[in-house]
Amino acid sequence: MNVENIYKEAGALLEGHFILSSGNHSSKYLQSAKVLENPKTASLLAEALAEMIKSAGIEVDTVCAPALGGVIAGYELARALDVRSIFAERKDNVMSLRRGFEIQKGEKIIICEDIITTGGSAMEVAKIITELGGEVVAFAALANRGFCHRQNSGVQRKDNCKLLENTPFFALADFEFEMYEPENCPMCKSGNVAIKLGSRA
Numbered sequence: 001m002n003v004e005n006i007y008k009e010a011g012a013l014l015e016g017h018f019i020l021s022s023g024n025h026s027s028k029y030l031q032s033a034k035v036l037e038n039p040k041t042a043s044l045l046a047e048a049l050a051e052m053i054k055s056a057g058i059e060v061d062t063v064c065a066p067a068l069g070g071v072i073a074g075y076e077l078a079r080a081l082d083v084r085s086i087f088a089e090r091k092d093n094v095m096s097l098r099r100g101f102e103i104q105k106g107e108k109i110i111i112c113e114d115i116i117t118t119g120g121s122a123m124e125v126a127k128i129i130t131e132l133g134g135e136v137v138a139f140a141a142l143a144n145r146g147f148c149h150r151q152n153s154g155v156q157r158k159d160n161c162k163l164l165e166n167t168p169f170f171a172l173a174d175f176e177f178e179m180y181e182p183e184n185c186p187m188c189k190s191g192n193v194a195i196k197l198g199s200r201a
């Protein structure tokens, strides 16, 4: 499966001049929601991810995703693994489980995102799962932005990766892009104006 091509064909891998959420500039941008527009593509990607997790012998009871970005990926992964799907969401900036979702003591949980950048949201979810007595058995994402190390990849963990070091992380592909501080951005230097995308685009 060529994940990069799937992203490109879905218009989810954009090329241009973008301001990332970190404030840095890049000539590429992943708009993961676009790849999940097509439910068949979403389930195909989730099935491939589920295969990796099953092959690694990871036992799972539940997939938990951080809303909003992770919900579709998490739901499809849960379907592919034939387990329960729940999500956590931010209220007043604090991540929590709402809507009657419960965690049993010792319940084995995978935290699933559409894309893992530094893993900040995934770790906020991991913290509440652990506090509620659940066990975080793995992290999963369709795409890895290249800051964290996923299973079966040569991409090394960077200092800004927040995921637990001893918990496996499964993703379908690494998307490592060149990034520039605004003052050192070659596209800015050539007079090109950067645009900000993200959930507001």
Ligand code: ZN
Pocket: 017, 025, 026, 182, 185, 186, 187, 188, 189, 194
């Ligand atoms: Zn720039």
